[in-house]
Amino acid sequence: MHMPKPIIDVSHLSKIYKTGDIEVKALSDVSIQIQEGEFVAIMGSSGSGKSTLMHILGALDKPTSGTYFLDGHNVESLSDDDLADIRNRKIGFVFQAFNLLARTSAIDNVKLPMEYAEISDSVQEKKATEVLERVGLSDRMDHTPNKLSGGQQQRVAIARALVMEPAIILADEPTGNIASTQAEEVMAIFQELNKQGHTIVMITHEEDIADHAKRVIHLFDGVIRSDKSNKKQKIARLKS
Amino acid sequence: MKFSKLVLNGFKSLTVNKMRTGLAVLGIVIGIGSVIALVSMGEASKLSVQSQIQSIGSNLLTISPGAQTSGGVRGAQGGATTLTNDDAEAIKTSAEVTTVKSVSPEYSSRAQVIAGRNNTNSQIVGVEPAYVDVRKIEVTAGSFITDSQLTRNSKVAVLGPSVAEDLFGEGVNPIDQKIKINGNEFQVIGITKSKGGSGPTSTDDYIFVPLTTAQKQLFGAKHLTSIALEATSENVMTRAQNQVGYLLLARHGFSDPSEADFRISSQEDLLETITSVTGTFTTLLSGVAAISLLVGGIGIMNIMLMSVTERTREIGLRKALGAKKKSIIQQFLIESIILTFTGGVIGVVLGIAGFYVYAQVNGSQFVVTAESVVLAFSVSVGIGILFGWYPANQAANLQPIDALKYE
Known part of the structure; x- marks a missing residue:
């Protein structure tokens, strides 16, 4: 039987924050493997360490101990600039607060990662248009974020996460700042992307959002409490 | 990122806070403007003195009375x-x-x-x-x-x-x-x-x-x-x-x-004396102008530091999306260079205009040397680099996670 190589391979990960004399263990001995094409939800209440895990998976932060292989690269050994490169090419971020550049059109926001990858203007234009069409925003490409609803802004952010064709899409509470009907749309887009083969790792504290994933990992006090596949995956529908 | 895009983006983010940008530029305008105007005035007065002296004749020697000593008491120069x-x-x-x-x-x-x-x-x-x-x-x-x-x-x-x-x-x-x-x-x-x-x-x-x-x-x-x-x-x-x-x-x-009890002076002597006097004067004026330029530069640094603090989350985002240290430094450095360059252009224009008015009023020569303009430009860009470097470096050294979480 063919055993696929994991895209995310984390083993014995610990993260300790030090504030003065007080040590806070945010993660302890966490090991996770995520294969290509999975849709994983990482759940936990606030303080469970899920954000810390997300930041380490996103190569935004480094663990205190343990190893992290992302698509075959040992993240620990990389310099700041190499990490920037990894984030640029391998990871697509979707943030709770969207984090779009203000006063910048949707399409220019989507182009931003490609600017840092030094991709030619014509290719940028083509790819950005393409991904914005995929998230259903072809008619709003020139709108600035303040002219878009929360759900639309998050779709721009998803388009931006997609545009570099990353190995994984990391979503941190992607529905946390938007209305529930629009949250449904975002989930529908994620499921569609997952169907097309994208690997998605999503952090949430909402049960019914996590239900849209194929696998759910529960974190509690920095330790993995459960890790099982979701038998009853909820299917979100795109309202035309 | 391409240079033209960097410049465009720089302009875009500077227009967000027009008042602040304007005031920062004003500091440089005043600095560069006064350098140009004052140095030109100094040059012009030197030239006019020189031409005036040359018109008297270069073969000319003048004997003038010195101080007279009578009974051991030396009188005033020229009093003999x-x-x-x-x-x-x-x-x-x-x-x-x-x-x-x-x-x-x-x-x-x-x-x-x-x-x-x-x-x-x-x-x-x-x-x-x-x-x-x-x-x-x-x-x-x-x-x-x-x-x-x-x-x-x-x-x-x-x-x-x-x-x-x-x-x-x-x-x-x-x-x-x-x-x-x-x-x-x-x-x-x-x-x-x-x-x-x-x-x-x-x-x-x-x-x-x-x-x-x-x-x-x-x-x-x-x-x-x-x-x-x-x-x-x-x-x-x-x-x-x-x-x-x-x-x-x-x-x-x-x-x-x-x-x-007499002095013999040539035009050469006179020329030298006056040139050295006007030279001192020009140096003094340039010093004053340089100080205002320095103050302008510190203004730029202040604005850029504020801008870095304000845009910490943006920097975090850019880093998350793959911006390297170099790109962030470029971004902020270009913004400060745009500020000082714009200030330099306006300053040169206003400085020359101010000097023109001075020349008209005082009937002095209107000569603007290319050197002073080139110098003013390079100084203004240099100030942009010098005072933009620290804030840009601050921005580039932010850890992406700290920057993203910054409130």
Whole structure:
């Protein structure tokens, strides 16, 4: 039987924050493997360490101990600039607060990662248009974020996460700042992307959002409490 | 990212806070503007002084009275009355003085001059005909003082163009008109050509009368206030200075040149002195301007630091999306260079405009050197780099996670 190589391979990960004399263990001995094409939800209440895990998976932060292989690269050994490169090419971020550049059109926001990858203007234009069409925003490409609803802004952010064709899409509470009907749309887009083969790792504290994933990992006090596949995956529908 | 895009993005983010951007630019505008204006003014005054001195003649030596020592008490510089007509005569006739072409003994003093209803206070200069050659004077109307007028103590006067205008108004021919100097009536016989400049050193403001008339009838003096000499060529200036110097020392009974009661100066000396004075002045002004430029630069740094703090989350996002340290430094450095470059352009324009106004008002030369413009530009861009570097580096060194979480 063919055993696929994991895209995310984390083993014995610990993260300790030090504030003065007080040590806070945010993660302890966490090991996770995520294969290509999975849709994983990482759940936990606030303080469970899920954000810390997300930041380490996103190569935004480094663990205190343990190893992290992302698509075959040992993240620990990389310099700041190499990490920037990894984030640029391998990871697509979707943030709770969207984090779009203000006063910048949707399409220019989507182009931003490609600017840092030094991709030619014509290719940028083509790819950005393409991904914005995929998230259903072809008619709003020139709108600035303040002219878009929360759900639309998050779709721009998803388009931006997609545009570099990353190995994984990391979503941190992607529905946390938007209305529930629009949250449904975002989930529908994620499921569609997952169907097309994208690997998605999503952090949430909402049960019914996590239900849209194929696998759910529960974190509690920095330790993995459960890790099982979701038998009853909820299917979100795109309202035309 | 491409340079053109970096610049475009820089402009875009600077227009977000127009007031702040404007004020930051203003600091640089004032700095660069004052550098350009003040340095140009300094240059121009140096040039005008030089050309004025050159117009007097480069073969010219001037003997002026020094301090007179009587009974062990040394008087004021220039106060000596020991320079006499005989001295001038001796220079003319001495066999030892071989390098002097012509000699112009002069007696000059200020006096009130009246013509009809107009009156003015003017420099009256008693001269011999040789004055024209030695001092490079040209007569535009009428004639200059002649030998026969000199011997006859004639009451004739040649006016400088400024005095002529003051006394008779513009467009009136003063030739053959009468003027009164200290109550004595004089007939105007000529007008000299303008040499430019103004004030007590400009011959445009002089009234020339025969030396004999000035000494005997106007001022009752037996001495001279100066003797001007024309050397045979520029190359023998030092020799001429020495020959005349020793002759006069012997005549005045001094053996030590340091005790001399006269001074011989060449235009070269004067030029050097004035150039060094204007040079000091220019340096001083430039220093003041440089300080305002420094203050402007600190303003830029302040704005950029504020901007970095304000946009910490944006920096975090950019890093999350793959921006390297270099890209972040570029972004902020370009913004500060845009600020200072814009300030530089406006500053150069305003500085030149300010200098133009100054030149118009003061009638000085309007010369803007390419060097000062290039210097101002490179300094302004340099300030952008210098004061933009620290904030840009601060931004680039932020950890992506800290920057993203920044509230």
